[in-house]
Amino acid sequence: MKRVITFGTFDLFHIGHLNILERAKNQGDYLIVGISTDAFSYSKKAKYPIYNQHDRKRILESLRFVDEVFFEESLELKRQYILEHKADVLIMGDDWKGRFDYLKDICEVVYLARTPSISTTEVVEVIKSMPKNV
Numbered sequence: 001m002k003r004v005i006t007f008g009t010f011d012l013f014h015i016g017h018l019n020i021l022e023r024a025k026n027q028g029d030y031l032i033v034g035i036s037t038d039a040f041s042y043s044k045k046a047k048y049p050i051y052n053q054h055d056r057k058r059i060l061e062s063l064r065f066v067d068e069v070f071f072e073e074s075l076e077l078k079r080q081y082i083l084e085h086k087a088d089v090l091i092m093g094d095d096w097k098g099r100f101d102y103l104k105d106i107c108e109v110v111y112l113a114r115t116p117s118i119s120t121t122e123v124v125e126v127i128k129s130m131p132k133n134v
């Protein structure tokens with residue numbers, strides 16, 4: 001039984017999020033997701049997510065390839081989360097490449113290529129730039 005863990009905000013859930021979670025699950029048998037709390041997300045990006053942490057968590061919990069979701073409160077707790085959840089492998093998108101290599105002493109660390117041309121920020125920008133009468 002290989003336990004996989006991944007982390008993220010997963011705001012305005014989109015196909016890039018779906019792809020990485022599906023691919024993460026395919027790396028093992030059981031997928032655990034640490035979802036950023038609103039406060040942690042604010043500390044990373046200086047803005048709050050559009051969907052609150054409870055709604056973002058419920059969306060992830062409804063996916064058939066996600067087995068467990070918990071709140072990630074800080075970047076510094078990553079080692080503790082991995083140990084607590086007995087994760088064998090950490091998966092992150094390659095926008096984080098190298099950033100978690102220091103955890104290779106407790107688990108395998110794999111960076112997967114991001115899905116091109118989509119991000120929450122871009123979706124928000126596209127909606128903002130739409131003419132008002134559309």
Ligand code: C2G
Pocket residue numbers: 007008009010011016017020036044072075091092093094095096113114115116117118119
């Ligand atoms: N992602 C992706 N392709 C995209 C957009 C996002 O593969 N087009 C991936 C990211 O690489 C990440 C995951 O989806 O692995 C979640 O993305 P975000 O919600 O942007 O996560 P982030 O805020 O970077 O949080 O402890 C680490 C952080 O909590 C990661």
